[in-house]
Amino acid sequence: MSDAFFDSLIPVTIVTGFLGAGKTTLLNRILHEDHKHRIAVIENEFGEAGIDDELLVHSEAEQIVSMNNGCICCTIRGDLSRILTDLRRKKERGEAKFDWVVIETTGIADPGPVAQTFFMDDVVAAYYRLDGVITVVDALNGEATLDKQPEAQSQVGFADRILVSKTDLVDAAKVKDLEGRLRQMNPHAEIREVNMGNCPVDVVINIKGFNMSDVLNVAPDFLTGAHHHHHSDEIGSFLYQSDRPFDPQRFEHYFMSLVNVYGPDLLRYKGILYLQGADRRLVLQGVHMVAGTQAFGPWEGKPATQLVFIGRNLPKEALIKGLDACLC
Template sequence: MSLFESDKSAERFPVSLITGFLGSGKTTLLNRVLRDDAMKDSAVIINEYGEVGLDHLLVERVDGEVAVLASGCICCTIRSDLEETLRTLLVRRDRSEVPPFRRILVETTGLADPAPIVQLLLNNPLVSHFLRLDTVVTTVDAVNASHQLDRQYEAVKQVALADRLLITKRDLVNNIDALELRLNRLNPGARIESVMHGEIDPAQLFGAGLIDPEKKTVDVRRWLNEQAFAGSCEAAHEHGHHGHDASIDSFMLAFDQPLDWMAVSQWLARLRSTRGEDLLRVKGILNLRGEPTPVVVHGVHHVFHPPVALAQWPDADRRSRIVFITRGLGRQEVLALWQAGRAAA
């Protein structure tokens, strides 16, 4: 019997976060996505201080706070805090006070740090029992991104935490090769695409979580984006750095032999206690001694989701693999903490 809770992600509502710096096209993207037939059973939460509202899509107010969009989706604003808004929305769905929905999209303000929202979904039992983090989407303004990434750490962090990076305003820039290279250096695990006026198939945009809810299957390689980390990430850093980029590092550690959970737990605890602010995102699948199936870990800064055991190994690869996106914290320092812990054991 496993010591860990079994994974119930497929039973929880997926929540996708849409972030991006000021004027990068988040609302344009949302407007387009919500018109897609595949997204009719969505709820969207927007910050009331957002740059542009979705009012032109509203056809009916439910109670002054929740509105039904022309597409059939429902929309509400964050009146107090996100946790309360999410819980209220779920209660009202259960009571049939709002149209049923199967997913939630959250749009942040342009200056928002996405980490607290990710942490809420990972480790707040009042929320994570019902909801799961699906995808972090970050819009990147092709015209202004270089300037923003040089001067605004919020823009850098939005890129570093993303599962999907969407380059907007592509038609206004002749060449985006340098921008794509820079984004890949900041976050080699994110898929990068260019979009025009928010035109993108939602099926290509969302669904970056570990569990595919439609197929009820596990896709570890997609979740970790292992292909992006197949080679040494340091190679991507040889091209030089810009502004805040110099402090961001991304790498994957792989272990061929099964690991001891106590050693792993203590290692991650030391990382969180000593360098938690510099752990931008950690995702891993572990082969642990005594566990018949893989155990998944996922964290942002000091906050980690309770480790869960998958129902089975998704393929023949039994290696433990952990992806780190860090600030001022390199591969060698992370490995040194691991080795120090093993030596002390």
């Protein structure tokens, strides 16, 4: 995929978070505020509370509601691919004007299948690109939710940016503990404390979490300085590094096996591959069992592999041993 083609695609942001975290407040702000962006908000009808009633058309068919700030709102009553195609066709006919899409997932959902749509569905991939996943975490109830709800842990694992809401309802020490836990679970995601009712739209869009050329975020500085906590979270991450090249055939065979076996528990993985015989970096990006690679420029400095894996109960030592066996 060329950079020019990538840049021509309509960017999409997925907003996720457990029930009551503040997603609906955030989406209502996007739909009401005069932020100068033309955004199509797609709301999952299975959410616990919808966009303000006056913004929705209660019908069995998909409906698109135009807002006075240039945004539009629609609900999912069927296949996501179909509604994205409908939106694209309306845009082409001049019936809907938007340059960004924000999708709200239901509060009890793993956002993986939504993200996979942009890799697996050729019709969608020809016109849209996934920009990033935003996860909203409630500072008041976040710790308890993470303790009890595996879906909430998955949402944190998928995140490119985590927005911590309701920080005004708890003391600073509790917020710090929660953020330390989130950072331990997903060290590659940026964490921001945000009042959903006053959240700038630019905090939500243009995350570039799934930009294949965005290789600088592979190993954030806080990978080695994350807070330690006493929670036994299923979601965790690790960084694999090597300055030895992979044998291309061995690596491909092993990685396909790895994804086939652990794919359901591999929430996100991304990084730079150093393959024997390759004169440039190869960027890898994946969600569950769907992965993509793209050649990206010559090496700057000494070649090396850097891969971040985020998943559920991953056998870190076994995976590292398997990757090591693919090295030349």
